[in-house]
Amino acid sequence: xxxxxxxxxxxxxxxxxxxxxxxxxxxxxxxxxxxxxxxxxxxxxxxxxxxxxxxxxxxxxxxxxxxxxxxxxxxxxxxxxxxxxxxxxxxxxxxxxxxxxxxxxxxxxxxxxxxxxxxxxxxxxxxxxxxxxxxxxxxxxxxxxxxxxxxxxxxxxxxxxxxxxxxxxxxxxxxxxxxxxxxxxxxxxxxxxxxxxxxxxxxxxxxxxxxxxxxxxxxxxxxxxxxxxxxxxxxxxxxxxxxxxxxxxxxxxxxxxxxxxxxxxxxxxxxxxxxxxxxxxxxxxxxxxxxxxxxxxxxxxxxxxxxxxxxxxxxxxxxxxxxxxxxxx
Amino acid sequence: xxxxxxxxxxxxxxxxxxxxxxxxxxxxxxxxxxxxxxxxxxxxxxxxxxxxxxxxxxxxxxxxxxxxxxxxxxxxxxxxxxxxxxxxxxxxxxxxxxxxxxxxxxxxxxxxxxxxxxxxxxxxxxxxxxxxxxxxxxxxxxxxxxxxxxxxxxxxxxxxxxxxxxxxxxxxxxxx
Numbered sequence: 001x002x003x004x005x006x007x008x009x010x011x012x013x014x015x016x017x018x019x020x021x022x023x024x025x026x027x028x029x030x031x032x033x034x035x036x037x038x039x040x041x042x043x044x045x046x047x048x049x050x051x052x053x054x055x056x057x058x059x060x061x062x063x064x065x066x067x068x069x070x071x072x073x074x075x076x077x078x079x080x081x082x083x084x085x086x087x088x089x090x091x092x093x094x095x096x097x098x099x100x101x102x103x104x105x106x107x108x109x110x111x112x113x114x115x116x117x118x119x120x121x122x123x124x125x126x127x128x129x130x131x132x133x134x135x136x137x138x139x140x141x142x143x144x145x146x147x148x149x150x151x152x153x154x155x156x157x158x159x160x161x162x163x164x165x166x167x168x169x170x171x172x173x174x175x176x177x178x179x180x181x182x183x184x185x186x187x188x189x190x191x192x193x194x195x196x197x198x199x200x201x202x203x204x205x206x207x208x209x210x211x212x213x214x215x216x217x218x219x220x221x222x223x224x225x226x227x228x229x230x231x232x233x234x235x236x237x238x239x240x241x242x243x244x245x246x247x248x249x250x251x252x253x254x255x256x257x258x259x260x261x262x263x264x265x266x267x268x269x270x271x272x273x274x275x276x277x278x279x280x281x282x283x284x285x286x287x288x289x290x291x292x293x294x295x296x297x298x299x300x301x302x303x304x305x306x307x308x309x310x311x312x313x314x315x316x317x318x319x320x321x322x323x324x325x326x327x328x329x
Numbered sequence: 330x331x332x333x334x335x336x337x338x339x340x341x342x343x344x345x346x347x348x349x350x351x352x353x354x355x356x357x358x359x360x361x362x363x364x365x366x367x368x369x370x371x372x373x374x375x376x377x378x379x380x381x382x383x384x385x386x387x388x389x390x391x392x393x394x395x396x397x398x399x400x401x402x403x404x405x406x407x408x409x410x411x412x413x414x415x416x417x418x419x420x421x422x423x424x425x426x427x428x429x430x431x432x433x434x435x436x437x438x439x440x441x442x443x444x445x446x447x448x449x450x451x452x453x454x455x456x457x458x459x460x461x462x463x464x465x466x467x468x469x470x471x472x473x474x475x476x477x478x479x480x481x482x483x484x485x486x487x488x489x490x491x492x493x494x495x496x497x498x499x500x501x502x503x504x505x
Binding site: 001003004005006007008028031032035036039046047048050052076079080085086089092093096097099100101102103105106235236237 | 332333334335337353354355357376377378381384387390391392393396397398400401403444447448451454456457458459461464465477478479480481482483
C-alpha cells in the first residue's frame with residue numbers, strides 16, 4: 001500500500017473543501033471497498049479525508065412519507081431500521097442479501113452506491129483494464145466474464161455494478177443528495193450512474209470532491225407490493241449473478257403501476273423501462289410478464305460465457321412478479 | 330499538494346485497557362492488534378474482508394479488523410478473543426465451541442466466536458437477516474438456517490460448520 005496522509009475534518013464543509021483542493025484525496029467512510037482497493041494497488045490516494053465521524057448517519061421519515069437515509073448510515077442500521085422494515089422492506093431485503101454481518105456493520109450507504117466493480121481484471125493491476133487505466137484495453141471481453149454485463153456495456157468495458165441496495169433504490173426512484181462548495185443539489189439515481197460509452201473510468205455524475213450527504217427515497221405508491229430477489233452461486237455471502245427489485249400495484253385485476261430494476265447485468269442498476277411500459281394497464285399473468293421481460297432482454301448483448309443470464313433474469317422477473325401479484329408461474 | 334504526515338497517534342481501548350499507539354496510517358486494526366499489542370488471537374486469513382478470521386468487536390459490533398485502518402478507530406473500544414473471558418471464566422460461546430467440538434484446526438475459531446457473540450446480540454435485538462421470511466417481524470427464531478446465514482461471513486476451511494452451528498445454537502439457548 002502507498003503511504004498517505006489522514007485528516008478528520010470537523011464538518012462536511014471542511015471535508016468538501018479539503019477534498020476539492022487535492023485531486024488525489026479520497027473520502028474514507030466505512031472503507032470496506034476503498035481500503036481493500038488500496039491494498040491491491042488499484043487506489044493510491046495521497047490523502048484520506050475521514051468523514052465517518054460527521055453527523056450524516058440519520059435515517060428519518062420525510063414530510064411526504066418518504067425516507068431520508070444519511071450517507072453515513074451503516075448498511076446494518078438501514079436494514080434493521082423500523083421505518084425501513086415496515087415501509088420500504090425491499091431495501092432491507094436488498095441490504096441483508098449483500099456481504100456479511102461484519103461488512104454491513106461497517107459499510108455506509110454512500111459508499112455502497114460508490115463501490116467499484118468486482119471485475120477480476122479491474123482489481124488485478126497486472127492486467128489491462130480501461131476502467132482503471134483508460135486506453136489499456138479490456139481483458140474481460142475474451143477472458144473470465146461469466147458474471148459480466150449483458151446490457152448497456154460497450155467495447156471498452158463489460159463490468160457490472162455489484163450493489164444490491166442500489167438496485168432496490170432504483171426501483172423506488174431514489175435520489176442522491178450531494179454537497180459541493182457551490183451548495184447542495186440532488187440528482188435522480190438514474191442520472192447518478194453514467195453510461196459506459198468510451199469512458200468507463202467515469203462511473204458517476206459527481207465532480208471530484210462532491211460529497212454524498214443523503215439518499216432520498218420517495219414513498220412507494222399506495223397498496224404497492226415489493227420484493228428484492230437475488231440469485232447467486234452459493235447460498236450466502238456472494239455477489240449476485242442476477243437480481244430483481246420490483247414494485248407493483250394491481251387494482252381491479254389490472255397493473256396500475258410497476259417498477260422493475262435488475263442487478264448484476266450492467267454497469268449500473270438497470271431499470272427495465274421497456275418491460276414496465278409493456279405491463280402498464282394489462283392483466284397480470286406469467287405470460288404477460290415473460291413477454292415484457294423478453295422485450296427488455298431483446299437488447300441484451302451477452303458475452304461468450306454469460307448467455308445464461310438472459311433466461312436467468314427472465315425467469316427471475318417472471319417469478320417475482322407472479323409472487324407479488326398472486327398469479328401462478 | 331500539501332505534504333501530509335504519514336503517521337498519527339491513536340488512542341484505543343482494547344479489552345478494557347487504554348492503549349496509545351504511534352502508527353503508520355497504513356496499519357490496519359488487525360496489524361495494530363497483532364504486531365503492536367501482541368494480541369495474536371485475531372487471525373489474518375485473506376486480509377481482504379472475505380474470510381472473517383480477523384473478526385473483532387468494535388464498540389460491541391462485529392467487524393473485519395483487516396479492512397479497518399487503525400487510525401480511523403480513534404477512541405473506540407475493541408474487544409478481541411483475548412478479551413471475552415472474565416476472571417478466568419470462559420465466555421459461554423467459547424465454552425459452547427469446546428463442548429460441541431466447533432473447530433478442527435482452530436484458525437478461524439477466534440473470528441467465529443467473536444462473530445457469534447455479536448450475532449447473538451443482533452438476534453436478541455430482533456434484527457432480521459436474509460433468512461428471515463418477513464423483515465418486519467419483531468422477533469427472530471434462531472434456527473439452523475438463521476445461524477448459517479448470520480455466520481456466513483466466517484469461513485472454515487476444515488468444514489467444521491455442522492458443529493459450529495450446534496455450538497452457536499446451544500449458546501443461544503443458554504442465553505449467552
